[in-house]
Amino acid sequence: GGSGDSGSESGGDDKLVLGFSQVGAESGWRTANTKSIQESAKAAGIELKFSDAQGKQENQISAIRSFITQKVDVIAFSPVVVSGWDAVLKEAKDAGIPVILTDRAVDAQDTSLYESFIGSDFVEEGKKAGEWLAKEYEGKTEPVNIVELQGTTGSAPALDRQKGFADAIASNTNLKIVKSQTGDFKRADGKTVMETFLQSTPDIDVLYAHNDDMGLGAIEAIEAAGKKPGTDIKIITVDAVKDGMTALADGKINYIVECSPLLGPQLMELAKKVDAGETVEKRVLTKETTFTQEQAKTELPNRQY
Amino acid sequence: MTSILKNRLFWPAAILVVLLVINMFTSRQFVTVQDGHLFGTLIDILRNSAPLILVGLGMTLVISTGGIDLSVGSVMAISAAVACLLIQDLDDQNSVGPVLLIIGIAIAVSMLMGLWNGTLVAIIGIQPIIATLILMVAGRGIAQLITDGQIINVQSGPYATIASGFFAALPVALLIAVAATVLILLLTRRTALGLLLESVGGSPTASRLAGIGARRITIMVYVVAGGLAGLAGLIYSANIKSADSISAGNLIELDAILAVVIGGTALVGGRFSIAGTVLGAVLIQTLAVTVVAVGIPSEANLLFKAVVVVALCLFQSPTLREKVFGRLTPRTARAEVTA
Amino acid sequence: MTPVTDKGTPTNPRRRVYRPNAKYVPIIATLSLLVIMYSSGVANYENFGDPSVFVNLFRDNAVLLVVAVGMTFVILTGGIDLSVGAVISLTTVLTATLLKGGWPPLVVLPAVLILGALIGAGQGAVIHFFKVEPFIATLAGLFLARGTALTINEQSIPIRDDMWKAISEYRIVLAEGVVTKPIAIVAMLAVLIAAVTLAWTRFGRNVYAIGGNADSALLMGLPVGRTKIAVYTLSGFCAALGGVLFSINSTSGWALQGNGLELDAIAACVIGGVLLTGGSGYVWGTLLGVLVTGLIQTIINFQGDLNSAWTRIIVGVLLFAFIVLQRLVTRKAR
Amino acid sequence: MGEQSPVLEMTGIRKVFPGVVALDGVDFRMFPGEIHALMGENGAGKSTLIKTLTGVYEIDGGEIKLGGVPVRISGPLQAQQAGVSTVYQEVNLCTNLSVAENIFIGREPRRFGKIQWGRMRRRAAELLARLDLDLDVSAPLSSYSLAIQQMVAIARAVDVEARVLILDEPTSSLDASEVEQLFRVMRQLKESGVAILFVSHFLDQIYEVSDRLTVLRNGQLISEHRVEELSQVQLVEKMIGKELAALEDLEDKAQRNRERAAEAKPVLEARGLGRTGAIAPYDLTIHEGEVVGLAGLLGSGRTELARLLFGADKADHGELAVAGKPVNLRNPQVAMRQGIAFSSENRRTEGIIGDLTVRENIILALQAARGWTRPIPRKKQDEIVDKYIKALQIRPADPERPVRNLSGGNQQKVLLARWLITEPKLLIIDEPTRGIDVGAKAEIQRLVAELSDGGMAVLFVSAELEEVLRLSHKIAVLRDRRLVEELENTAGVDADRIMQTIASGATS
Numbered sequence A: 001g002g003s004g005d006s007g008s009e010s011g012g013d014d015k016l017v018l019g020f021s022q023v024g025a026e027s028g029w030r031t032a033n034t035k036s037i038q039e040s041a042k043a044a045g046i047e048l049k050f051s052d053a054q055g056k057q058e059n060q061i062s063a064i065r066s067f068i069t070q071k072v073d074v075i076a077f078s079p080v081v082v083s084g085w086d087a088v089l090k091e092a093k094d095a096g097i098p099v100i101l102t103d104r105a106v107d108a109q110d111t112s113l114y115e116s117f118i119g120s121d122f123v124e125e126g127k128k129a130g131e132w133l134a135k136e137y138e139g140k141t142e143p144v145n146i147v148e149l150q151g152t153t154g155s156a157p158a159l160d161r162q163k164g165f166a167d168a169i170a171s172n173t174n175l176k177i178v179k180s181q182t183g184d185f186k187r188a189d190g191k192t193v194m195e196t197f198l199q200s201t202p203d204i205d206v207l208y209a210h211n212d213d214m215g216l217g218a219i220e221a222i223e224a225a226g227k228k229p230g231t232d233i234k235i236i237t238v239d240a241v242k243d244g245m246t247a248l249a250d251g252k253i254n255y256i257v258e259c260s261p262l263l264g265p266q267l268m269e270l271a272k273k274v275d276a277g278e279t280v281e282k283r284v285l286t287k288e289t290t291f292t293q294e295q296a297k298t299e300l301p302n303r304q305y
Numbered sequence B: 001m002t003s004i005l006k007n008r009l010f011w012p013a014a015i016l017v018v019l020l021v022i023n024m025f026t027s028r029q030f031v032t033v034q035d036g037h038l039f040g041t042l043i044d045i046l047r048n049s050a051p052l053i054l055v056g057l058g059m060t061l062v063i064s065t066g067g068i069d070l071s072v073g074s075v076m077a078i079s080a081a082v083a084c085l086l087i088q089d090l091d092d093q094n095s096v097g098p099v100l101l102i103i104g105i106a107i108a109v110s111m112l113m114g115l116w117n118g119t120l121v122a123i124i125g126i127q128p129i130i131a132t133l134i135l136m137v138a139g140r141g142i143a144q145l146i147t148d149g150q151i152i153n154v155q156s157g158p159y160a161t162i163a164s165g166f167f168a169a170l171p172v173a174l175l176i177a178v179a180a181t182v183l184i185l186l187l188t189r190r191t192a193l194g195l196l197l198e199s200v201g202g203s204p205t206a207s208r209l210a211g212i213g214a215r216r217i218t219i220m221v222y223v224v225a226g227g228l229a230g231l232a233g234l235i236y237s238a239n240i241k242s243a244d245s246i247s248a249g250n251l252i253e254l255d256a257i258l259a260v261v262i263g264g265t266a267l268v269g270g271r272f273s274i275a276g277t278v279l280g281a282v283l284i285q286t287l288a289v290t291v292v293a294v295g296i297p298s299e300a301n302l303l304f305k306a307v308v309v310v311a312l313c314l315f316q317s318p319t320l321r322e323k324v325f326g327r328l329t330p331r332t333a334r335a336e337v338t339a
Numbered sequence C: 001m002t003p004v005t006d007k008g009t010p011t012n013p014r015r016r017v018y019r020p021n022a023k024y025v026p027i028i029a030t031l032s033l034l035v036i037m038y039s040s041g042v043a044n045y046e047n048f049g050d051p052s053v054f055v056n057l058f059r060d061n062a063v064l065l066v067v068a069v070g071m072t073f074v075i076l077t078g079g080i081d082l083s084v085g086a087v088i089s090l091t092t093v094l095t096a097t098l099l100k101g102g103w104p105p106l107v108v109l110p111a112v113l114i115l116g117a118l119i120g121a122g123q124g125a126v127i128h129f130f131k132v133e134p135f136i137a138t139l140a141g142l143f144l145a146r147g148t149a150l151t152i153n154e155q156s157i158p159i160r161d162d163m164w165k166a167i168s169e170y171r172i173v174l175a176e177g178v179v180t181k182p183i184a185i186v187a188m189l190a191v192l193i194a195a196v197t198l199a200w201t202r203f204g205r206n207v208y209a210i211g212g213n214a215d216s217a218l219l220m221g222l223p224v225g226r227t228k229i230a231v232y233t234l235s236g237f238c239a240a241l242g243g244v245l246f247s248i249n250s251t252s253g254w255a256l257q258g259n260g261l262e263l264d265a266i267a268a269c270v271i272g273g274v275l276l277t278g279g280s281g282y283v284w285g286t287l288l289g290v291l292v293t294g295l296i297q298t299i300i301n302f303q304g305d306l307n308s309a310w311t312r313i314i315v316g317v318l319l320f321a322f323i324v325l326q327r328l329v330t331r332k333a334r
Numbered sequence D: 001m002g003e004q005s006p007v008l009e010m011t012g013i014r015k016v017f018p019g020v021v022a023l024d025g026v027d028f029r030m031f032p033g034e035i036h037a038l039m040g041e042n043g044a045g046k047s048t049l050i051k052t053l054t055g056v057y058e059i060d061g062g063e064i065k066l067g068g069v070p071v072r073i074s075g076p077l078q079a080q081q082a083g084v085s086t087v088y089q090e091v092n093l094c095t096n097l098s099v100a101e102n103i104f105i106g107r108e109p110r111r112f113g114k115i116q117w118g119r120m121r122r123r124a125a126e127l128l129a130r131l132d133l134d135l136d137v138s139a140p141l142s143s144y145s146l147a148i149q150q151m152v153a154i155a156r157a158v159d160v161e162a163r164v165l166i167l168d169e170p171t172s173s174l175d176a177s178e179v180e181q182l183f184r185v186m187r188q189l190k191e192s193g194v195a196i197l198f199v200s201h202f203l204d205q206i207y208e209v210s211d212r213l214t215v216l217r218n219g220q221l222i223s224e225h226r227v228e229e230l231s232q233v234q235l236v237e238k239m240i241g242k243e244l245a246a247l248e249d250l251e252d253k254a255q256r257n258r259e260r261a262a263e264a265k266p267v268l269e270a271r272g273l274g275r276t277g278a279i280a281p282y283d284l285t286i287h288e289g290e291v292v293g294l295a296g297l298l299g300s301g302r303t304e305l306a307r308l309l310f311g312a313d314k315a316d317h318g319e320l321a322v323a324g325k326p327v328n329l330r331n332p333q334v335a336m337r338q339g340i341a342f343s344s345e346n347r348r349t350e351g352i353i354g355d356l357t358v359r360e361n362i363i364l365a366l367q368a369a370r371g372w373t374r375p376i377p378r379k380k381q382d383e384i385v386d387k388y389i390k391a392l393q394i395r396p397a398d399p400e401r402p403v404r405n406l407s408g409g410n411q412q413k414v415l416l417a418r419w420l421i422t423e424p425k426l427l428i429i430d431e432p433t434r435g436i437d438v439g440a441k442a443e444i445q446r447l448v449a450e451l452s453d454g455g456m457a458v459l460f461v462s463a464e465l466e467e468v469l470r471l472s473h474k475i476a477v478l479r480d481r482r483l484v485e486e487l488e489n490t491a492g493v494d495a496d497r498i499m500q501t502i503a504s505g506a507t508s
């Protein structure tokens, strides 16, 4: 089982109590994120109150309120959605509990409502992907047909990765997104959507998938259509989970922008500081990078998720 | 002519044909022969419909008894998780025998899940929607436990075959769906099961007094639905050569119920149509493909789906049909009265 | 000759003794199980006994409660409304968009409520006039409402309107350290009004009659069509009201809001003893059903060490235990 | 009365269902203050005519005038508003609601829009008292037997201020005293100028209350008469369109030899069998070839007694032996395996399965007994079904028609057929002749006699005492849900003797 240690009900001691509300468990990435947080909390000697919102904002709001009722020392959460946190954050502030955002930002007007935001920048990720592509086709003039597999319609990573990518390739007129459709961040949907792309679009040169899973599904479809992924169709994805890295090392994916779920240690450090009343940076970026096929080969053995 | 128009399945079939024609134009290969087997959009659609058809078949039987099964998606996830977990541990993932055995185990586990549902409904007497909701919620948790929240990859040739292989020029997944359909048809129409199901769904009290063992039949139906969902889960996971416990069969219960209703089976139970469900399932899959092929932006997908469903349910409505087509046959007598 | 009267007890008195409360047995059973569940929470978790935990149930589940109230009417007629979650999302998106566009809040509020009612009425009309199954008609409504919301704006939109924010932040102090929010009051009012409507008005009784047997109701000369359309209108209105409460609770609008809420609402009704086949159940039951699901969620939150997998399993197990116990208790009492 | 103008006038009414012309140019009229009987065999179109009048069906031709004004009634609600109050043939009430509500729903007493429950209950109780009923009006209707439900439906209809009151077979499961109450109320209403349309298959009842009658046959109007103009024999001839000789022949056969095998083996023995709150423990033995009749008033527990013998309800006292061996009838399946068959009085909710065809409904019990793995071959099905459609004169004689579309009487015949084909050792029939026309009733009685001659044991429950007396070897009398006496049906036993037993509790 992936459950953490049993949070003993030892209210009396001065152990730091951290309430963490996770978005859900919509992907392997998210599970790794959860694990990282649970393990690093244990390592750091922090008592973790964990709650899974199952993708619903209302659950998350009530979880945070429940943390307030339970009088935890620090609250951290990965917001399901960008807006709508003003009221509950204010409640936390009034109760004197500092809040740290992880992974996704909020658009609260009053930034004093939270102490810090630690996580990746999705727009930046899209941009990195676009920049690599622009570089790859630098100086070439023949049209390049790109298809895009979007994440869940309306979700922040999907919107931002789409935007960052589009911005980065905007100046190269020969790079054109010919089809863009949601694959819901799922492998199976990635495969079926790619099948249809292949049937309805004659020359696909590049596939940009908003996560590894959809890309991996699409690879299946490309192979079934008798083409070589990575060669006939260049593939860029985001995340860099182990399966994606394997495919990258095998040459089936060309480029992966990392979006690291392992922000547990950084979060615990922040929590301790915040609890101690130290001032912390408002924006902490997760340590992450990008991978080419060569880099993947060396990195692959170290991947744990 | 009018008798064709009156058939409940006419309009779903007509819409299916329209969608297929659209796909014929948008796709480069609608049906061709490639590497000795059929290939193209049509084949993709049929192959990808297989899980929904299987789940829909089970759902039809459950609905015919006046029940409903929300847990099918979770059962799919469990079955896929069990199969992939076991295959992963095989010494030789490509040996056929053990893989078949594992498939058997996964289906048996799924049927056990069905037995659980059936027991809650028939023995304890819980309303089906809530009885199966329990497994819907908990089942996915169980699947997540089995896979430890990660995606389990397998590299088994025989396993992948059930989703993407071909046999006699036809996709294996489609053949499985066809076989299941034929089996269910035989089971319901060549034995008395169909009659007894419709009777239980039509009036449980009257059926009991006619000496029908409604309990046993109800349990059996949930077991069959579980088994079929398990099979669907295997095809789903074989298609991507991995077990994804979170997305496998997510929300498929809605599509399956929709397929059943489009196919002309009433949700209150009673008369059911297997062929209708299959048609409904293929229609839903075609719709999904058409949305991509036509390039409808993803934020408008739902609107497009809504338009088709609205059109469909209006066309299928007997009253509307009478109002529109009834005019074709003049009713002088009636005109007199109303005048 | 044996005196007939003493052993062959006249039937009336006996019936009078147990029949009337027989119909309240499910509710009483549910209530007692709820109390047991709450007490075991208090026994097991620190701070669980804090009155605000219980009071917060109403605030945290206000939206669900309002929607479930509307759903209760629909289910009582033997129908179902799958569109409520989508109507919520459309309402929040519209509210946020209109408020952002500078519309006065006092115009936006009635506008979105009326829109919700109209969507419901449309569905009801399709169901009644064209004899379309409620499931498929409201599923189409779901696609339509959420599709519209998505096309209006895919992203979440913050609400900066002063009135909305003021209501959102307004606290009602019930006792020392126990506060609640206006949305909870609105939700309880909805329950109250619904209960009165169902028990004391002709419309309410027609709802039960139609659920019991729609054909008979028609032959008895009840306005079946009108009532059916009315319940879907009501459900649409409640969903829109739920949407407004949602937008107040989260001061934002988002097209994916309320995803799957229809199932939660249906489940709450059914847990509360409303029969899906129609004609039997009470709004009070629905209230209890909502509290049960809310309490399960609270227990999970207090447990605090469950990952997603275990969360689901524990929710399932609690639900199972509750439903089976409820079933056994009511069966015994019959 | 002739000089008066009719309150209701229907001319040239035509109604076509797919495959059947149910009404073919029927004229029908009613005058204020008359009781008008609508007569005809099963499936003649009586109920259909009523439903076209109240707007349940849209007419395909013809005209309806109320009080001389042409009207278009689009549904029961409009019919009620136009002053037409109806009790339909199948009891159409909402069993999930209380008795009081069923009487008042749609016109509940209100103040400021709020229903006055107390007043409603009081008025309901008063109304029922008029029909000599004492019920707990706040109990759900489902806790009462079908006969009571029928009385409640009547109470509802007679309370509505109406110009025209329609009663479609209201007496089919009432016993003599209830019928008397009903007639009393009908006469009162007639005095006050209400026109009452009355349908019944009991000729005696027709002659007792009606002023005038209209005969339908095969959806066509045959004739209209003043009741005293027409003898019973003439009436029946008009209904069936044949000379009556054949019918009398049937009646004769039904008169039968009731002395039967003293040495016959018992098929079923109940010792102290009972169910708390339903029926007090009773002893009952039924022998091979014996017809046992159950007599009693409305709600005396006949149905409850019979249900225990089929496992439809579970007994909580006593024991039961079938063919000498003790058995526990846990459910109907067990009973069927013991060779017991039971046809319920409530054909609509406990009998037919409306969506299924006549054929499927007929073979259902036999198929259930064989199990789902052994389907009855289609050819055999057709044979059996054809045989019984002919034998019981089920009309229309189309086995593939959904049974829901059959007339009430024909549905009843389908149910009988369902149980007859299982060839049971003991046949329990609760109100088998409910809603069945004269010809078919004689036919069914003859059938019962014949079956018992062939060795089948029959438990016969009927509200019609005549019928019970004619058929039974032995009569068990119930009162207040207690079996009070068992009588050999010898020469001295007649209706009076039984009524006396019922009235006094027991004689011995």
Ligand SMILES: Nc1ncnc2c1ncn2[C@@H]1O[C@H](COP(=O)(O)OP(=O)(O)OP(=O)(O)O)[C@@H](O)[C@H]1O
Pocket (backbone or CB within 6 Å): D017, D018, D020, D021, D022, D040, D041, D042, D043, D044, D045, D046, D047, D048, D049, D089, D395, D396, D404, D405, D406, D407, D408, D409, D410, D435, D437
């Ligand atoms: N909804 C329907 N659809 C098709 N046929 C119908 C329908 N209702 C009635 N019929 C047919 O119309 C004819 C007249 O039926 P109706 O119910 O009026 O007979 P009835 O005179 O009331 O008989 P009974 O004495 O048995 O009640 C029958 O042949 C019946 O099968």
Ligand SMILES: Nc1ncnc2c1ncn2[C@@H]1O[C@H](COP(=O)(O)OP(=O)(O)OP(=O)(O)O)[C@@H](O)[C@H]1O
Pocket (backbone or CB within 6 Å): C011, C012, D133, D134, D135, D136, D143, D144, D145, D146, D147, D148, D173, D296, D297, D298, D299, D300, D301, D302, D303, D304, D305, D345, D463
């Ligand atoms: N006069 C009455 N007062 C109160 N309850 C009654 C009365 N008559 C019948 N009932 C109810 O109806 C049911 C009658 O039982 P049952 O059906 O066995 O009667 P029955 O002898 O078959 O009479 P019938 O079927 O003619 O009504 C009982 O459950 C009882 O609750």
Ligand SMILES: [Mg+2]
Pocket (backbone or CB within 6 Å): D046, D047, D048, D089, D168, D407, D408, D409
């Ligand atoms: Mg009739």
Ligand SMILES: [Mg+2]
Pocket (backbone or CB within 6 Å): D145, D302, D303, D345, D430
């Ligand atoms: Mg009876």
